[in-house]
Amino acid sequence: MMSHAQSPRIPSSLPISMGRTLALCRGRAQWLAVVVGGVALLALPRFFSVFWIHLANVCLIAIIGAVALNILTGNARLVSLGQAAFLGIGAFAAGLLQRTYNVPFPIALAAAAIAGGIVGVMVALLSLRLRVLYVAVTTLVLHFAVTTFFSFVQAVFLDSSGIILPLPNLGFMELQTPTDWYYFLLAIAALIVLGALNLLRSFIGRRWIAVGEHDVAAEALGVPVRWAKVSVFAVTSAVVAFAGALSAYYVGTVSFESYHLGLAIAYLAMIIIGGVGSVLGSILGAVFITLLPYVLDQIFLIAHLNVRANVLAGLHQIAFGGLIVAFLLFEPRGLAEIWRRVRSAATDWPFRYRSASRSVR
Amino acid sequence: MASFILTVVASWGIYALLGMGIVLVYRTSRVLNLAGGELAIFIGYVVAIAIENGLSFPIAVPLGMGSAMALGLAIFWFTIRRIMGEPPHVGLMLTVGIATILNGLMIVLFGGGMIAVPAGLSGFTTIGSLRLPTTDVVAAIGAWLSIAAIGLVYRVTNLGLQMRAVAERVMLSAQRGLNVDRTVALSWIIGVLAAGLAGILHGERAFVALSATVIGISALIACLIGGMDSLKGVIFAAFIVALTESFTALYIDPRYVLIAPVMILLVILIVRPWGLFGTVEEFRRV
Numbered sequence: 001m002m003s004h005a006q007s008p009r010i011p012s013s014l015p016i017s018m019g020r021t022l023a024l025c026r027g028r029a030q031w032l033a034v035v036v037g038g039v040a041l042l043a044l045p046r047f048f049s050v051f052w053i054h055l056a057n058v059c060l061i062a063i064i065g066a067v068a069l070n071i072l073t074g075n076a077r078l079v080s081l082g083q084a085a086f087l088g089i090g091a092f093a094a095g096l097l098q099r100t101y102n103v104p105f106p107i108a109l110a111a112a113a114i115a116g117g118i119v120g121v122m123v124a125l126l127s128l129r130l131r132v133l134y135v136a137v138t139t140l141v142l143h144f145a146v147t148t149f150f151s152f153v154q155a156v157f158l159d160s161s162g163i164i165l166p167l168p169n170l171g172f173m174e175l176q177t178p179t180d181w182y183y184f185l186l187a188i189a190a191l192i193v194l195g196a197l198n199l200l201r202s203f204i205g206r207r208w209i210a211v212g213e214h215d216v217a218a219e220a221l222g223v224p225v226r227w228a229k230v231s232v233f234a235v236t237s238a239v240v241a242f243a244g245a246l247s248a249y250y251v252g253t254v255s256f257e258s259y260h261l262g263l264a265i266a267y268l269a270m271i272i273i274g275g276v277g278s279v280l281g282s283i284l285g286a287v288f289i290t291l292l293p294y295v296l297d298q299i300f301l302i303a304h305l306n307v308r309a310n311v312l313a314g315l316h317q318i319a320f321g322g323l324i325v326a327f328l329l330f331e332p333r334g335l336a337e338i339w340r341r342v343r344s345a346a347t348d349w350p351f352r353y354r355s356a357s358r359s360v361r
Numbered sequence: 362m363a364s365f366i367l368t369v370v371a372s373w374g375i376y377a378l379l380g381m382g383i384v385l386v387y388r389t390s391r392v393l394n395l396a397g398g399e400l401a402i403f404i405g406y407v408v409a410i411a412i413e414n415g416l417s418f419p420i421a422v423p424l425g426m427g428s429a430m431a432l433g434l435a436i437f438w439f440t441i442r443r444i445m446g447e448p449p450h451v452g453l454m455l456t457v458g459i460a461t462i463l464n465g466l467m468i469v470l471f472g473g474g475m476i477a478v479p480a481g482l483s484g485f486t487t488i489g490s491l492r493l494p495t496t497d498v499v500a501a502i503g504a505w506l507s508i509a510a511i512g513l514v515y516r517v518t519n520l521g522l523q524m525r526a527v528a529e530r531v532m533l534s535a536q537r538g539l540n541v542d543r544t545v546a547l548s549w550i551i552g553v554l555a556a557g558l559a560g561i562l563h564g565e566r567a568f569v570a571l572s573a574t575v576i577g578i579s580a581l582i583a584c585l586i587g588g589m590d591s592l593k594g595v596i597f598a599a600f601i602v603a604l605t606e607s608f609t610a611l612y613i614d615p616r617y618v619l620i621a622p623v624m625i626l627l628v629i630l631i632v633r634p635w636g637l638f639g640t641v642e643e644f645r646r647v
Contacts, residue, residue: 079450126630133393133449134634137585141623141630144578148620155616265457272454314468321461328455329443 022201024194041186045179053178055291060185061247062286066270067196067279068239073268074277075200076232077212082123082139083267085146086237088259089116090244092150095163095254105168109245116241117234119146124233128226143261150256162255165248181250188246192239196279199235208232209277269324275336284335292319363491369600369607371497371566374504375559377599379580380587381511382555384595388528389548390441392452393589396460398577400553401560403463404429405569406471408561409478418479422561429557433550441549442542464571473571478564500566507558511551512592524548528590575619579606582622586629588639598637601625 025031045053065087073079090112097103097111123142127135154162168175175181199205207228210218219225248254266289274285293316300307307315327334344353379401383394408425412418436459444451467473485492515521526534527544535541560569563576583602587594605621635641 073450077448077450079453126627133453133589134630136393136450136453137626138630140581141626144619144623145627148617148623151616262461265461268454268457269461310473311469314465314473317461317465318469319465321458321463321465324458324461325440325455328451328458329440332451 024197024201042183045182050178053182055294057178057181057185057250059287059290060182060189061243061250062267062270062290063189063283064192064246065240065243065267066274066282066286067192068236068243069267070271070274070277070279070282071196071200071205071208072232072236074271074275074281075205075212076208076229078127078229078232079133079136080139081136081261081264081268082142082146083240084259084261084263085139085143086116086119086240087244087247087263088146088150088256089119090241090246091248091254091259092153092163093241094245095165095248098165099158099163105170105249108249109242112245113238113242116244117238119241120233120235120237121230123237124230127233128229143264147256147259150259154256162253165252165254168249175249185246185250193279193283196282200279204231212277266320269320271334272324273327273334275334276332278334278336280339281334281336284339288335289320292316292323364493364497365607365611367493367497367501369603371501371504371562372607373600373603374501374508375563375566375576376580376583376602377596378504378507378511378555378562379559379576380583380595380599381508381592382552382559383580383584384587384589384592385511385515385524385548385555386552387584387589389524389545390445390452391449392441392444392456393449394456394552395453395581396456396463396577397556397580398574399460399463399467400429400432400556401563401576402569402571402574403467403560404432404553404557405478405560405564405573406467406476409476409564409569410471412479413476425557425561426554429554430550432557433553434546436553437546437549441545445542445545460574464574467571475568475570475572476564477568478561496566500562503562503565504559507555507562508596511555514551515592520544520547578619579603579622582626584636586622586626586636588636590640591636591638594636594638 020026025034044056048056065083069080069083093115094108094112097108103111119142123138127138154160170184173180175184200209207218207223208231210221210223211225211228211232215225218228251258270285270289271282272285273288274283275281296316296319297312300312331337379397382400383397386392386394404425407428408421411421411424416424440455440459441452444455486495486498487493515524523534523539523544524547526537526539527541527548531541534544559576559580563569563573567573579602580599583599584595585598586601587596587598602622602625605625606618609615609621610618629636
C-alpha cells in the first residue's frame with residue numbers, strides 16, 4: 001500500500017483489480033498494439049502478391065484448427081492424435097452434403113461443426129475412464145477408423161479424386177479470389193481466437209484447465225469432471241471439423257488422402273512449438289509450421305543448392321521432428337514464452353525483472 | 362492352407378518382437394513409444410543398403426543390430442534421460458518427433474523407396490509334403506528365436522531382473538542401490554534392438570519402404586490389446602492382430618487390413634481398457 005501512496009498515479013497496465021486481471025487488453029500500449037495490428041492485418045492484401053495472400057489464408061485456417069487443438073491438448077491435457085480425423089470429418093460432412101443435397105455454404109459449415117461435435121462426444125465418452133496415454137490411443141484408433149471409412153466411402157460411392165466443391169456463396173457475395181477468402185477467414189479466425197480467450201477466462205474454461213491440471217483435485221473441489229471432459233471434446237472437435245470444412249472449400253476438393261497421420265502430427269507440432277496451453281502460442285505455432293516448408297525452400301533456392309523434391313520433403317520432416325524434440329526438451333512453453341521474455345526484457349529495461357509488488361500476473 | 366498359417370506365424374512373430382520392444386521401453390521409462398515402426402524400418406534400411414553396397418547378409422545383420430543398439434542408446438541419452446519423470450504426454454510427443462525425424466532421414470539417406478533385404482534366399486523349402494516359401498520360414502524362425510532370446514534375458518539374467526525391478530517400483534529399486542538410469546538405458550537399447558530385428562525380418566520377408574512403417578501401428582495395437590505393461594499380453598495379442606489382418610487381406614480387401622485389429626482394440630478399450638493382461642491398478646477412474 002505504501003508504494004501506491006508514493007507513486008503519483010497507478011499505470012493503467014497494472015492488474016490491480018479482478019476486472020483488470022481478467023481483461024484481455026490492459027493499458028494504452030496494448031490497445032495501441034491491437035489497433036495497429038488489426039489495421040496491418042486488414043491492409044495486408046494491398047501490399048502482398050496473391051501467393052502470399054494464399055499463404056496467409058492457409059495460416060488462418062491452421063490457426064483455427066490449432067487454437068482448438070491447443071485448448072484440448074494444452075489446457076485440458078487430453079493429447080489428441082485425431083486432429084486429421086476431425087478435419088476429415090468436417091470436410092467429408094460438408095462435401096457429402098454439398099454433393100447430395102447442394103446445401104448452401106453456411107449450412108454445410110454448420111453441419112460439419114455439428115458432425116465434429118457429435119464424434120467428439122463419442123470419443124470423449126470412450127476416453128472418460130482413461131488417462132492421458134489412453135486418450136491419445138483412443139484418438140489414434142479414431143484416426144484409423146475414420147480414414148479407413150473415408151477411403152471406403154470414396155472407393156465405393158465417389159470418384160477416385162473425391163468430391164469437387166463449388167465456389168462458396170455467402171448469400172451476399174461469392175468467395176472467388178484469395179483476397180475475398182482472406183477477409184472472410186480473417187473475420188472467422190478473429191472470432192475463434194476471441195472466443196477461445198473468452199472461454200478460457202470464463203468458468204467453463206477454468207473447469208477445463210482445472211481438469212487438465214489434476215482431475216482428482218478438480219473433482220474434490222466440485223468441478224464436474226465428466227461434464228468438463230465431454231464438453232471440451234465436443235467444443236474443440238466441432239471447431240476443428242469446422243476448420244476442416246473451411247479448408248476443403250478453400251482447396252476445392254475433398255479426398256481421404258489429405259487426412260493422413262502426418263497432418264495430425266503437424267498440428268501437434270504447431271502447439272508444441274507455439275506454446276502448449278496458450279492461445280497466442282497456437283497462433284504463432286500455426287504460422288510458423290505453415291510457413292516453415294516455404295522458408296526452407298527459399299533458403300535452398302538462395303543457397304543455390306540443387307535438392308531433389310523428394311529429398312526436400314525429407315528435410316522438411318527432419319526440421320519438423322527436430323523442432324518438436326528441441327522445443328520439448330529446451331523450451332517446453334514454446335514461442336509464446338520466448339515472446340513473453342523478449343517483451344518483458346523490453347518493458348523492464350534497464351532492470352532484469354519487475355519487482356514483486358508490480359508483477360501480480 | 363499351410364502357407365497361410367506360415368504367413369500368420371511369421372507376421373505374428375514380427376509384431377510380437379516389435380511389440381516387445383515397445384513394452385520393454387514402456388515398462389521401465391513409462392514412455393509410450395509411437396516410433397516403433399519407424400525405428401524398425403530404419404534399421405531394415407540400414408541392412409538393405411549395406412547389402413546393396415556389397416556386404417554379405419551375415420555381416421550386414423550384425424551391423425544393423427549394432428546400429429539399432431547405438432540408436433537406442435542415443436535416443437535415451439539425448440532425449441529420454443532429460444524428460445524422465447515428466448507427465449506422460451511429453452514422452453509420447455517426443456517419440457512422435459523422433460518418428461518424424463527418422464521418416465525424414467529415411468528419405469534423405471536411403472531414398473525412401475521400396476527395397477527388399479536380399480538374404481540370398483528364394484524359392485521354397487520342402488518339409489515333408491509341404492512346400493513353403495523360404496523367406497517366410499526364415500522370418501518366422503528368426504523372429505521367434507529373437508523373442509526367445511530377449512525373453513530369456515528378461516527372465517533369467519541379472520540385467521533382466523533389474524529391468525523388472527525398475528518396472529515394478531522405480532523409487533524402491535533406486536533405494537536398493539540400483540542404477541536406474543543405466544537400467545532404463547539398457548531397456549531402450551534392447552527395445553530398439555527388438556524393433557530393428559523386426560524391421561530386418563520384415564524387409565527379408567517383404568520389403569522395406571516408408572509405407573512399411575505401418576507395422577509399428579499393428580505392433581502398438583497388439584501392445585494395447587495385450588496390456589501396455591505385459592510381455593505375455595503382447596505376444597498373445599500379436600497373434601490376434603496377425604490373424605485378423607491376414608484374414609482381412611485374404612477374404613475382404615488388402616486396403617482395409619488395419620481396420621480389423623483397430624475394431625478389436627476399440628472393443629478392448631470399452632470393456633477392458635488396461636488390456637487383456639495389463640495391470641489394473643495402472644488406472645485411476647474419475
